[in-house]
Amino acid sequence: MPRITTPAALLLAGAMVLAACGTSDADAVPATPAATALPPSPTTAAPTTLAPPTTLAPPTTVAPPTTAPPTTAAPTTSTTTTTTSTTTTTTTTPPTTIPPTTTPPFTIAGLLDLAAPQLTLGLSIEGRPIVAERHGTLGGRRVLVIGVIHGNEDDGVAIIEQLRARAIGGTAPLETVELWLVESMNPDGQAAQIRQNARQVDLNRNFPHNWGPIGMVGDSQYAGTGPASEPETQAMVNFIEQLRPDIAIWYHQDANLVIPSTGRDGRVRARYAELTGLPIADCCGGGGIYTGIAATWARNELKQDSDAVPFIVELPGSLTPEQVASHADAVLTISVEG
Ligand SMILES: [Zn+2]
Numbered sequence: 630m631p632r633i634t635t636p637a638a639l640l641l642a643g644a645m646v647l648a649a650c651g652t653s654d655a656d657a658v659p660a661t662p663a664a665t666a667l668p669p670s671p672t673t674a675a676p677t678t679l680a681p682p683t684t685l686a687p688p689t690t691v692a693p694p695t696t697a698p699p700t701t702a703a704p705t706t707s708t709t710t711t712t713t714s715t716t717t718t719t720t721t722t723p724p725t726t727i728p729p730t731t732t733p734p735f736t737i738a739g740l741l742d743l744a745a746p747q748l749t750l751g752l753s754i755e756g757r758p759i760v761a762e763r764h765g766t767l768g769g770r771r772v773l774v775i776g777v778i779h780g781n782e783d784d785g786v787a788i789i790e791q792l793r794a795r796a797i798g799g800t801a802p803l804e805t806v807e808l809w810l811v812e813s814m815n816p817d818g819q820a821a822q823i824r825q826n827a828r829q830v831d832l833n834r835n836f837p838h839n840w841g842p843i844g845m846v847g848d849s850q851y852a853g854t855g856p857a858s859e860p861e862t863q864a865m866v867n868f869i870e871q872l873r874p875d876i877a878i879w880y881h882q883d884a885n886l887v888i889p890s891t892g893r894d895g896r897v898r899a900r901y902a903e904l905t906g907l908p909i910a911d912c913c914g915g916g917g918i919y920t921g922i923a924a925t926w927a928r929n930e931l932k933q934d935s936d937a938v939p940f941i942v943e944l945p946g947s948l949t950p951e952q953v954a955s956h957a958d959a960v961l962t963i964s965v966e967g
Contacts, residue, residue: 780818
């Protein structure tokens with residue numbers, strides 16, 4: 630994984646409680662509070678690792694570091710053969726085959742070809758592909774839309790489908806826009822209709838900026854064993870680090886709002902809210918812990934070289950066809966306006 634900061638610093642940062650809301654999501658509101666409140670070390674160390682090509686080159690299947698233990702019989706038997714036969718020198722192959730029983734291997738996509746019309750960013754815990762598709766005009770303003778991060782909040786899929794249909798049908802104004810769609814970055818959770826991934830990690834608490842330990846397996850906001858411990862998170866981190874979108878939207882449900890912000894970020898959010906009729910309001914009045922949030926990570930990552938706008942849209946509990954159309958329109962409008 631690129632950019633894992635020191636556990637001690639992360640734990641410290643993770644202790645930060647960033648405002649309100651039960652199991653819903655706050656994207657840690659504007660960039661400013663997050664920036665001021667944070668200890669500088671984890672973030673400032675990061676830019677050195679910036680260049681994405683540093684990650685593995687071709688799609689390499691890597692075993693998660695945890696899958697060492699089942700070094701079964703294989704290596705031991707080979708030692709015996711070496712002593713008996715004089716000619717066979719090296720039979721001692723390290724555990725090349727990964728036991729499928731424990732945590733399955735995941736694919737680190739490495740360097741991505743962003744000119745391709747479709748990319749597999751990585752695989753979920755259960756082996757489902759996380760796919761990004763490109764529409765519009767290569768070289769235009771890069772806009773990324775993620776339909777699902779919490780598996781049981783998946784009405785964003787309908788918006789993605791509509792955007793795809795309009796893009797393919799030529800009815801979307803994409804002359805100046807390079808539109809990237811990720812229908813789901815949590816396909817396992819979506820299949821099971823649960824919030825978390827298949828390891829019961831809340832992916833929107835697992836991103837590697839300001840990560841902090843939350844709960845344990847079984848808790849709705851369990852943050853995983855470490856920053857970006859989950860393959861789904863890793864796939865998106867790798868993708869966004871390379872894509873560096875100008876605007877990125879994560880759909881959630883069902884707080885029915887857009888969180889306010891300042892500057893360009895605030896302006897684009899307000900425009901989106903105006904176009905869709907969603908209120909601009911703070912999320913969500915509870916006492917949640919907001920560490921490891923995807924949009925906050927993206928803002929921190931992208932602010933290094935741009936004034937990008939990554940934000941959360943909290944949809945209502947369900948969407949009418951008119952609302953789906955209105956959200957697709959809003960995405961296209963802010964994409965064009967910037
Ligand atoms: Zn959510």
